[in-house]
Amino acid sequence: MxxxxxxxxxxxxxxxxxxxxxxxxxxxxxxxxxxxxxxxxxxxxxxxxxxxxxxxxxxxxxxxxxxxxxxxxxxxxxxxxxxxxxxxxxxxxxxxxxxxxxxxxxxxxxxxxxxxxxxxxxxxxxxxxxxxxxxxxxxxxxxxxxxxxxxxxxxxxxxxxxxxxxxxxxxxxxxxxxxxxxxxxxxxxxxxxxxxxxxxxxxxxxxxxxxxxxxxxxxxxxxxxxxxxxxxxxxxxxxxxxxxxxxxxxxxxxxxxxxxxxxxxxxxxxxxxxxxxxxxxxxxxSDDNGLVLPPALAPIQVVIIPIYKSEEQLNQITEKVQPLIQKLKDKGISVKYDDDDSKRSGWKFNEYEVKGVPVRIAIGPRDLENNHAEVCRRDTLEKTNISLDTLDVEVEKLLAEIQQSLFDRTVKFREDNTRKADTWDEFVDILDNQAGFVYAHWDGTPETEELIKEKAKATIRCIPFNNPLEEGKCILTGKPSKQRVLFARAY
RNA sequence: CGGGGUGUGGCGCAGUUGGUAGCGCGCUACGUUCGGGACGUAGAGGCCGCAAGUUCGAGUCUUGUCACCCCGACCA
Missing domain, CATH: 3.30.930.10 (Bira Bifunctional Protein; Domain 2)
Structure with a gap:
């Protein structure tokens, strides 16, 4: 690594x-x-x-x-x-x-x-x-x-x-x-x-x-x-x-x-x-190992890396892999078969990991003997052996699963990092120590918004659609407010 | 525009009280390797950001200048 x-x-x-x-x-x-x-x-x-x-x-x-x-x-x-x-x-x-x-x-x-x-x-x-x-x-x-x-x-x-x-x-x-x-x-x-x-x-x-x-x-x-x-x-x-x-x-x-x-x-x-x-x-x-891409936007969705010592071994693998590549392409999946001899397999593993390629398939002599391949998903780094007979179908399913799982993770992350603040101290405390979105009452005036921005470095990101009405008091001025708005520190 | 920092092979850096430039990565060739960034041997590659000055002699000291990076004010 x-x-x-x-x-x-x-x-x-x-x-x-x-x-x-x-x-x-x-x-x-x-x-x-x-x-x-x-x-x-x-x-x-x-x-x-x-x-x-x-x-x-x-x-x-x-x-x-x-x-x-x-x-x-x-x-x-x-x-x-x-x-x-x-x-x-x-x-x-x-x-x-x-x-x-x-x-x-x-x-x-x-x-x-x-x-x-x-x-x-x-x-x-x-x-x-x-x-x-x-x-x-x-x-x-x-x-x-x-x-x-x-x-x-x-x-x-x-x-x-x-x-x-x-x-x-x-x-x-x-x-x-x-x-x-x-x-x-x-x-x-x-x-x-x-x-x-x-x-x-x-x-x-x-x-x-x-x-x-x-x-x-x-x-x-x-x-x-x-x-x-x-x-x-x-x-x-x-x-x-x-x-x-x-x-x-x-x-x-x-x-x-x-x-x-x-x-x-x-x-x-x-x-x-x-x-x-x-x-x-x-x-x-993305994570500490590099980029993580959702399959829908990944230029390369699947990379196949042959593991071999001799040219004969490479030829055997290539022969076995060709039909698989075709099947994946037929499903509209973008595949790269990296048989570049000037790079070693370990180097390639890291390279594609850093580049966020969603699925990596490694095939070596041992896999050929067992009629399977090692499939590694980038989002969780989990590896499994999958039969060559069903690999194309399984990879297609896996790509869909990765796409969904990445999305679910961001939903959870957003929910876990969305909080409510009722007082100024609470508001600043959340921003300083937990970050994320904060729902808080605001008196509706641009002047107050400006002051909040100045003091807390947070801005109103938006007033969400279908925002529930709720009586409350502005966290800064204490003036009456009819709804909470979404604050955060922003890029 | 304020505050801080950095300029030295392609990249990342070292360079002592001034004495004519080095390390790692990468690159080239050959060989051994090959299931998570291989190793050995031999090579190539630099007006030390730029310009003046001090000095017998400047990457190193002085002055000026330019560029870039980080932190603020502004913003998708």
Whole structure:
């Protein structure tokens, strides 16, 4: 076992960085705050992309692409939106370089100054609504259900691989509707798509809810979110879906003629998830031996490692394994047969363990004699011998079981780490000594929320849907409250 | 932008009171190995972040500068 690995208990954030590096997911780049997503990490993103994209198509959405650059003036149209993003925008001011007259390589050509600066998109609402304006005249043009897969830039001061980088990959859905109700329904629908994806594909339990006004997306009337709990007890926002009301329609003057021949502003939504989900995936399942991947998102679901001394032995094993590989592939399972002779089997065991491959099958001469193989599952590290005759069926079952078991574990973890606090001392005590989610009363004012954030470093993660009403007193101010809201320290 | 730290082969590091650079991993070749990160032998690989200065002589001392990392303020 690799001893150069931090454990979660020793240093959680170091452990996270180690997993990212050892599993070969990503690395820091020459550009500050930007990461290189390596092939294995990108393969996970592709699995996420494919699954989500399918879900978007099934709910009637189509993909499109809008420009990376946004004219600066577009940004100032919607007051809250600018305020929210202004501090982290990359700005393009020039369009040409020239040779340094003083001989020091190239310099920005001062002659090539843009008349209007361009912003590298931190999100695309403005450019998209400026475009939708031309697409929409009548109720017959609605709804518009578009999604785009893109990169965005937010100039963050402190970055962490996958969790927060200056540039990241994401998808952003932008929809336009004739009625408020329809837009709200869309917002909810897409949040549920995210929650389904998190639970079924990522095997990650999430809480669905509404953000408090302070935590709302800049320019939204309401922000719905899914919140997950990481192993260190900190919460992570895993996806958001925004009801934008008519804010952007008004800012960009997007009106449609309704059936009664009256002009109305269009209703909007937007929703997104990013490569941050990979960070969530890592922190949800992985252990001190490295990455643990749910089968649904594992680039390699099953690895088969031959154990042999001679070439004849390898040939015998290969011959026996070929039909098995075919059977697994026929079931849609991604299999890797690693017969690379330059690496020893023990080395491979560790390699695939660190990389989180859900199922490992080892086959050696002894197994051939007994007509079985050693099957090891990554989540529990349990090993069993399974007959070669039923191996394909058993592996398929095992993958499903691992997927389910990982999810069940996160449900239990979330439940075990969700507590109630009735007093300020209790609240702080839980956060300091146990972490996790805390349900507590809040007087409903942004000022109090801000104060709590300042004093306890915890924020309202969300007000869960179907939250039970309950009379109580705000943990900070003692003012009356009608419901508990979900607090946590967060990423 | 504050506070702390680090820059030396690809990676991780050592380098004493200044004397011309070393260790581990990895890499290459050959051989022995192969059921949980093998071992031996022989190799390759470095303007010591950059720039000035002190000195007969600087990885080491001085000054400046750049970059990166960690901890805060801001955030998906």
């Amino acid at each position: 690799a001893k150069d690995f931090s454990t979660r208990a020793e240093n959680y954030s170091q452990w996270y960085n180690d997993v990212v590096k050892k599993a070969d997911l990503a690395e820091n780049s020459a550009v500050r705050g930007c990461m290189v997503i390596k092939p294995y990490g990108y393969a996970i993103w592709e699995k996420m992309h494919d699954a989500l994209d399918k879900m978007f198509k099934e709910t009637g959405h189509t993909n499109a692409y809008f420009p990376l650059f946004i004219p600066k003036s577009f940004f100032s149209r919607e007051a809250h939106h600018v305020e929210g993003f202004a501090k982290e925008c990359a700005v393009i001011t020039h369009y040409r370089l020239k040779n340094d007259p003083n001989g020091g390589g190239v310099v920005v050509d001062p002659e090539a100054k843009l008349e209007e600066e361009l912003i590298v998109r931190p999100t695309s609402e403005t450019i998209i609504w400026d475009t939708y304006k031309n697409w929409i005249q009548s109720y017959r043009d609605l709804p518009i259900l578009c999604n785009q897969w893109a990169n965005v830039v937010r100039w963050e001061m402190r970055t962490r691989l996958f969790l927060r980088t200056a540039e990241f990959l994401w998808q952003e859905g932008h929809t336009a509707h004739a009625t408020r109700e329809e837009a709200i329904e869309e917002t909810r629908k897409m949040l549920n798509v995210y929650a389904d994806f998190a639970e079924k594909h990522m095997a990650m339990s999430v809480v669905r809810g509404v953000k408090s006004p302070n935590e709302r997306f800049a320019g939204a009337d309401d922000t719905y979110c899914i919140e997950a709990l990481m192993q260190d007890g900190k919460a992570l926002q895993a996806g958001t879906s925004h009801f934008l009301g008519q804010n952007f329609a008004k800012a960009f003057d997007v009106k449609f003629l309704n059936k009664e021949n009256q002009l109305e502003y269009v209703w909007a939504t937007s929703w997104g998830v990013s490569t941050r989900l990979i960070g969530a995936l890592i922190m949800t399942h």
